Amino acid sequence: MDISLLEKTDDNFLQLLREHGCTVNRVCYMYAGCVEDYEDMRQETYVNLWRGMARFRGESDVRTWVYRVALNSCVSFFRRNRRADAHTPLSALTDVADDGCNRNELISEMHRLINRLDHVEKAMILLWLDGYPYDAIADVMAMPRNTVASRLKRIKEKLVRYSEE
Template identity: 30%
Template sequence: MSEDFYIKYIVPHKGIIIKLCRAYTDTEFDFEDYFQEVCLQIWKSKDNFKEQSKWSTWVYRITLNVCMTMLKKQKKHTATNEIVQNDLSTESEAFNNEELQLLYKAIRQLPEVDKAIIVLYLEDKSYKEIADVSGMKVSAVGARINRIKTKLKTIIYGK
């Protein structure tokens, strides 16, 4: 992966990649593996991008697919880790805030699709963008987000 590709196509979407990877990992070590694998898969699949959606939607879908795939592999104890050299100093900040830790702990308890939806919602994505990434109808996104918020409140506050 060239530095130019990384700067032009990864860095502008680094925030959502970080948030999705963080929602699917418990440790900084796992987070770094997920982040690196996402970057590698974006680079590998760049020629498959047909411009039928926004580049950001493409990045979200790849990130979500990588996270879910790695989670399944990790659960089976057969995960393999690819190493792509990137500057991960900013990513480690996602592990230093206690309130964020509590939120991510709660998010990790959600079903896989709900994790992706709430992270996109927290990223201030429109219902249309969330629908594009998740494959849901726009009309169902709002109701799903409200149910997820209720679940998170229950998990965090026990109410």
């Protein structure tokens, strides 16, 4: 998406969602504890993307910006709405979160393992899995590149340990 397309119009917003909606879905899916939370987080992310379109200065890639907005929206939602009483299991999200993104058993298992990580680790590994280079992850996470590299190494080792349990 061209930076000039982030002018705040309905058509540009819909195009942004068509191109980056899968990213929003993945981030919300990983932070949701139930279907209701997923839907609320996704809606909140959409609202924040709409509000932020006019302020986007193009200092980062649009994809990076969308990821950061989704991540911040989900973390903020989670902090505000900690719920111990999840009504619908997360496994019911397969159809809801799909929206054109393929899901299979291997991805479900990977999500289960990633959900055991803390919020920062989860965000970092999701960025890495989405193909972001270390420099972009450092930008999104506001930390030095070397810190990203060492933390990702430890996160990967932790996921391997989880998978062996």
